[in-house]
Amino acid sequence: QQQVKQSPQSLIVQKGGISIINCAYENTAFDYFPWYQQFPGKGPALLIAIRPDVSEKKEGRFTISFNKSAKQFSLHIMDSQPGDSATYFCAARPTGGGNKLTFGTGTQLKVEL
Protein backbone atom coordinates (compact mmCIF):
# COMPACT_ATOMS: atom_id res chain seq x y z
CA GLN A 1 0.00 0.00 0.00
CA GLN A 2 1.21 3.49 -0.81
CA GLN A 3 2.03 5.44 2.33
CA VAL A 4 3.34 8.59 0.65
CA LYS A 5 1.15 10.31 -1.91
CA GLN A 6 2.73 12.87 -4.24
CA SER A 7 1.20 15.47 -6.52
CA PRO A 8 1.13 16.68 -9.18
CA GLN A 9 2.30 13.93 -11.48
CA SER A 10 3.75 16.50 -13.88
CA LEU A 11 4.40 20.22 -13.74
CA ILE A 12 5.36 22.85 -16.29
CA VAL A 13 6.78 26.12 -14.97
CA GLN A 14 8.19 29.15 -16.72
CA LYS A 15 11.81 30.07 -16.11
CA GLY A 16 12.04 32.22 -13.00
CA GLY A 17 8.79 30.90 -11.59
CA ILE A 18 8.12 28.88 -8.44
CA SER A 19 7.70 25.12 -8.65
CA ILE A 20 5.65 23.52 -5.88
CA ILE A 21 5.38 19.77 -5.29
CA ASN A 22 3.26 18.32 -2.52
CA CYS A 23 3.38 15.10 -0.53
CA ALA A 24 1.15 13.62 2.12
CA TYR A 25 1.89 10.66 4.34
CA GLU A 26 -0.30 8.27 6.26
CA ASN A 27 2.07 6.70 8.76
CA THR A 28 2.84 8.93 11.71
CA ALA A 29 5.91 6.87 12.59
CA PHE A 30 8.09 8.54 9.97
CA ASP A 31 11.04 10.55 11.27
CA TYR A 32 12.90 11.78 8.22
CA PHE A 33 11.61 13.29 4.98
CA PRO A 34 14.08 13.69 2.10
CA TRP A 35 13.49 14.94 -1.41
CA TYR A 36 15.36 13.38 -4.30
CA GLN A 37 16.02 14.68 -7.81
CA GLN A 38 16.45 12.23 -10.67
CA PHE A 39 17.66 12.98 -14.17
CA PRO A 40 17.10 10.50 -17.03
CA GLY A 41 19.60 7.65 -16.90
CA LYS A 42 20.79 8.57 -13.41
CA GLY A 43 20.01 7.40 -9.92
CA PRO A 44 18.13 9.70 -7.51
CA ALA A 45 20.27 12.34 -5.77
CA LEU A 46 19.43 13.85 -2.38
CA LEU A 47 18.27 17.45 -2.74
CA ILE A 48 17.19 18.46 0.74
CA ALA A 49 15.74 16.74 3.81
CA ILE A 50 13.79 17.69 6.94
CA ARG A 51 12.96 16.21 10.33
CA PRO A 52 9.41 16.46 11.75
CA ASP A 53 10.47 18.77 14.58
CA VAL A 54 11.20 21.52 12.03
CA SER A 55 8.51 23.35 10.04
CA GLU A 56 10.70 24.72 7.28
CA LYS A 57 14.16 24.21 5.86
CA LYS A 58 15.80 26.24 3.14
CA GLU A 59 18.89 25.47 1.10
CA GLY A 60 19.58 27.90 -1.70
CA ARG A 61 16.59 27.97 -4.04
CA PHE A 62 15.05 24.86 -2.46
CA THR A 63 12.70 24.99 0.55
CA ILE A 64 10.82 22.23 2.33
CA SER A 65 7.68 23.20 4.25
CA PHE A 66 6.47 20.64 6.78
CA ASN A 67 3.04 20.47 8.42
CA LYS A 68 3.11 17.73 11.05
CA SER A 69 -0.55 18.01 12.09
CA ALA A 70 -1.74 17.73 8.48
CA LYS A 71 0.88 15.07 7.67
CA GLN A 72 1.94 17.01 4.61
CA PHE A 73 5.20 18.38 3.29
CA SER A 74 6.09 20.24 0.15
CA LEU A 75 9.07 21.26 -1.94
CA HIS A 76 9.32 24.79 -3.29
CA ILE A 77 11.84 25.59 -6.01
CA MET A 78 12.32 29.33 -6.30
CA ASP A 79 13.54 31.00 -9.50
CA SER A 80 13.12 27.71 -11.40
CA GLN A 81 15.68 27.13 -14.14
CA PRO A 82 15.69 24.85 -17.21
CA GLY A 83 18.42 22.83 -15.50
CA ASP A 84 15.91 21.98 -12.76
CA SER A 85 13.91 19.94 -15.28
CA ALA A 86 13.94 16.47 -13.76
CA THR A 87 11.77 14.05 -11.81
CA TYR A 88 11.39 14.82 -8.11
CA PHE A 89 10.54 12.27 -5.46
CA CYS A 90 9.52 12.84 -1.89
CA ALA A 91 10.29 10.08 0.56
CA ALA A 92 9.84 9.17 4.21
CA ARG A 93 11.81 6.98 6.56
CA PRO A 94 10.01 4.96 9.24
CA THR A 95 11.34 5.33 12.77
CA GLY A 96 13.68 2.46 13.47
CA GLY A 97 13.50 1.40 9.85
CA GLY A 98 17.20 1.47 9.12
CA ASN A 99 17.70 3.21 5.83
CA LYS A 100 14.42 2.03 4.34
CA LEU A 101 12.77 4.86 2.43
CA THR A 102 9.18 4.92 1.21
CA PHE A 103 9.03 7.02 -1.96
CA GLY A 104 6.22 8.95 -3.58
CA THR A 105 5.36 8.29 -7.22
CA GLY A 106 7.33 11.24 -8.54
CA THR A 107 6.70 14.58 -10.23
CA GLN A 108 8.10 15.28 -13.66
CA LEU A 109 9.08 18.95 -13.72
CA LYS A 110 9.72 20.85 -16.92
CA VAL A 111 10.98 24.42 -16.75
CA GLU A 112 10.40 26.29 -19.98
CA LEU A 113 12.28 29.33 -21.25
Place this chain on the structure above:
Amino acid sequence: ETGVTQSPTHLIKTRGQQVTLRCSSQSGHNTVSWYQQALGQGPQFIFQYYREEENGRGNFPPRFSGLQFPNYSSELNVNALELDDSALYLCASSRTSGAQETQYFGPGTRLLVL
Protein backbone atom coordinates in the same frame (compact mmCIF):
# COMPACT_ATOMS: atom_id res chain seq x y z
CA GLU B 1 28.81 11.43 -9.21
CA THR B 2 28.15 9.56 -5.97
CA GLY B 3 30.90 6.97 -6.12
CA VAL B 4 28.35 4.15 -6.12
CA THR B 5 28.77 1.96 -9.17
CA GLN B 6 26.50 -0.75 -10.53
CA SER B 7 26.94 -3.42 -13.15
CA PRO B 8 25.79 -4.23 -15.69
CA THR B 9 24.04 -1.08 -16.91
CA HIS B 10 21.50 -3.00 -18.98
CA LEU B 11 20.42 -6.63 -19.05
CA ILE B 12 17.89 -8.67 -21.00
CA LYS B 13 16.66 -11.99 -19.60
CA THR B 14 13.82 -14.36 -20.33
CA ARG B 15 11.09 -15.42 -17.96
CA GLY B 16 12.22 -18.13 -15.53
CA GLN B 17 15.90 -17.24 -15.70
CA GLN B 18 18.04 -16.04 -12.83
CA VAL B 19 19.97 -12.76 -12.66
CA THR B 20 22.72 -11.27 -10.49
CA LEU B 21 23.23 -7.53 -10.21
CA ARG B 22 26.27 -5.98 -8.58
CA CYS B 23 26.93 -2.83 -6.60
CA SER B 24 30.09 -1.22 -5.28
CA SER B 25 29.39 1.12 -2.40
CA GLN B 26 30.98 4.47 -1.82
CA SER B 27 34.25 4.38 0.08
CA GLY B 28 33.70 4.35 3.85
CA HIS B 29 30.11 3.15 3.59
CA ASN B 30 29.06 -0.09 5.32
CA THR B 31 25.36 -0.13 4.46
CA VAL B 32 23.79 -0.97 1.12
CA SER B 33 20.12 -0.85 0.20
CA TRP B 34 18.49 -2.13 -2.96
CA TYR B 35 15.44 -0.61 -4.61
CA GLN B 36 13.26 -1.56 -7.59
CA GLN B 37 11.98 1.31 -9.72
CA ALA B 38 9.28 0.41 -12.23
CA LEU B 39 8.77 2.76 -15.16
CA GLY B 40 7.05 5.96 -14.04
CA GLN B 41 7.10 4.97 -10.37
CA GLY B 42 9.12 5.79 -7.30
CA PRO B 43 11.77 3.37 -6.04
CA GLN B 44 10.50 0.52 -3.85
CA PHE B 45 12.69 -0.78 -1.04
CA ILE B 46 13.77 -4.40 -1.51
CA PHE B 47 16.20 -4.93 1.37
CA GLN B 48 19.17 -3.52 3.21
CA TYR B 49 22.52 -5.02 4.19
CA TYR B 50 24.53 -3.73 7.12
CA ARG B 51 27.94 -5.23 7.82
CA GLU B 52 27.18 -8.29 5.69
CA GLU B 53 23.81 -9.04 7.34
CA GLU B 54 20.34 -8.39 5.94
CA ASN B 55 18.68 -6.06 8.45
CA GLY B 56 15.52 -4.91 6.77
CA ARG B 57 13.30 -6.17 3.97
CA GLY B 58 10.46 -4.70 1.96
CA ASN B 59 7.46 -6.48 0.50
CA PHE B 60 9.36 -8.67 -1.97
CA PRO B 61 9.21 -12.47 -2.27
CA PRO B 62 12.10 -14.75 -1.21
CA ARG B 63 13.23 -15.18 -4.82
CA PHE B 64 14.80 -11.77 -4.32
CA SER B 65 17.95 -12.37 -2.29
CA GLY B 66 21.21 -10.62 -1.68
CA LEU B 67 24.70 -10.69 -0.32
CA GLN B 68 27.11 -8.18 1.09
CA PHE B 69 30.82 -8.88 1.00
CA PRO B 70 33.57 -7.91 3.50
CA ASN B 71 34.47 -4.90 1.32
CA TYR B 72 30.76 -3.89 1.60
CA SER B 73 30.03 -4.39 -2.08
CA SER B 74 26.76 -6.18 -2.67
CA GLU B 75 24.82 -8.43 -5.02
CA LEU B 76 21.12 -8.69 -5.73
CA ASN B 77 19.95 -12.05 -7.02
CA VAL B 78 16.55 -12.66 -8.54
CA ASN B 79 15.42 -16.21 -9.29
CA ALA B 80 12.59 -17.40 -11.51
CA LEU B 81 12.30 -14.06 -13.29
CA GLU B 82 8.81 -12.78 -14.08
CA LEU B 83 7.78 -10.19 -16.65
CA ASP B 84 6.90 -7.76 -13.81
CA ASP B 85 10.51 -7.86 -12.63
CA SER B 86 11.37 -5.59 -15.56
CA ALA B 87 12.54 -2.39 -13.88
CA LEU B 88 15.48 -0.21 -12.95
CA TYR B 89 17.31 -1.70 -9.96
CA LEU B 90 19.02 0.86 -7.79
CA CYS B 91 21.65 0.37 -5.18
CA ALA B 92 22.21 2.98 -2.48
CA SER B 93 25.00 3.14 0.06
CA SER B 94 25.34 5.06 3.31
CA ARG B 95 27.90 5.47 6.07
CA THR B 96 25.85 3.37 8.41
CA SER B 97 22.30 2.22 9.07
CA GLY B 98 19.61 4.55 10.37
CA ALA B 99 19.88 7.90 12.14
CA GLN B 100 18.76 9.74 9.02
CA GLU B 101 21.84 8.77 7.10
CA THR B 102 22.05 10.13 3.57
CA GLN B 103 21.76 7.43 0.96
CA TYR B 104 23.79 7.80 -2.22
CA PHE B 105 22.31 6.07 -5.23
CA GLY B 106 24.10 4.47 -8.11
CA PRO B 107 22.93 4.89 -11.72
CA GLY B 108 21.03 1.62 -11.65
CA THR B 109 20.79 -1.53 -13.75
CA ARG B 110 17.92 -1.64 -16.20
CA LEU B 111 16.54 -5.17 -16.40
CA LEU B 112 14.18 -6.28 -19.15
CA VAL B 113 12.47 -9.64 -18.79
CA LEU B 114 10.98 -11.07 -21.99
